Amino acid sequence: MKKAVWIVLLALILGGSGTLISFQNTKSLEEEKREVHKQEAFTASEIQGINVDTSSADVQFIEGKSNQIQVTLSGYAWKWKQYSYQVEEMDGELKIQLEKNPGLGLSFGFIRGDDLKLLIEVPEQKLAFVKINTSSSEVSLSDLQVNHLIASTSSGDIEVSNLQMEEKLNIHSSSGDVTMTDIKGPNAVVDLSTSSGDIEGTGLLVHEMKADSSSGKVDVSHKRLAGNLTANTSSGDVTFSFEEEPPSFMLSYQSSSGDERIQLDGIHYERRAEHEVKGHKGDQKYQIVVETSSGDFTLY
Structure with missing residues (x-):
């Protein structure tokens, strides 16, 4: 008897759901x-x-x-x-x-x-x-001249290209990716953050860059080193590269389980152990600081 009652209730629930969906479809078609x-x-x-x-x-x-x-x-x-x-x-x-x-x-x-x-x-x-x-929403900006740009989204991607900056570039995305191409701001500070989204960039020339990501990677190519670079990730890999090899910087990399692949010449190492690197080149004019939990670090 109880089994029959449950069957009847289940049939009523399924029938009601079907009617509701059918009504919604019909209403949508009418609009x-x-x-x-x-x-x-x-x-x-x-x-x-x-x-x-x-x-x-x-x-x-x-x-x-x-x-x-x-x-x-x-x-x-x-x-x-x-x-x-x-x-x-x-x-x-x-x-x-x-x-x-x-x-x-x-x-x-x-x-x-x-x-x-x-x-x-x-x-x-x-x-x-x-x-x-x-x-x-997806956000795309190209061919702009601006002193201060702030862009924030939850799950949408943010793409910025051919941008001339004067002061600051602040970009935040939770699960969306951040992509930058040809960003010029010799006096500008760039602050980037994502949760699971990747941060990628090519042709950057900025005074300072900070990148934070939980599980997303950070992969940024600079025209030359013109200021301090900082990256923090949990499981995301970090890659910094330069079109012109930088003549002077202080280098610090620390990770729990990540590996490093440093391919720049002329670096004097104070420490180059497993998951940790400290060194410098020239008069240490700028800093390259990378911290990860399990992410690898590549520098070239």
Whole structure:
């Protein structure tokens, strides 16, 4: 008797779930996927900085060809009425905000999804700052001149290329990767952090770089050593390389179980034991400091 009751209850649960999914599918089919296209333009000379805050759209900065900063939101959304979108200039700061208000009831991610993109076109001019805060969005910036760039995302990747810096570059991603190409800032400090994402870079020329990652690797190629380099990882490997071999630095590497592969000449070692290296070259003008738990270290 009890077995029969359980069978009936299970049938009711499965039937209810099937009805709910069927209803959601039918409702989704009844709703047309709305195309979104909104564009705003602002006089570039009046803008000193740009602040982007979104959880629902990928963000891309590119070099514009006019004397205006153009902001374009495009793509598709199922429930555009649930979005709040604002673009406004106030006291020299361009604020771009896109938020989606949570709807009532159940929603199935495999049934519906939005596809939105924010494109910001900036003419050839130097900005005081660019701030980007997202959740899972992909972030891409290229051909920018900026004093201070801050980019933060939870699971999205961050890609920066052909960037001219003056002061600071701060990038944080939880599980997303960070990729940098041709970053020029002889006086700039670069601060990078990820949890499980990789940090990769080529063609860097910066005054100082700090990289922190838990399980992701750090692999950065510099044009030349122009300041201090620091890397901390748990299980991620660390690789630093140089197009021009540095003539002067202090070197420190320490790990619990990682190995080192140092391929630079002229280093005088105070200590080169298992999982630990201390040495210097020249007058020790700059520092290269790497700490890992189980990650390997390669220097060339």
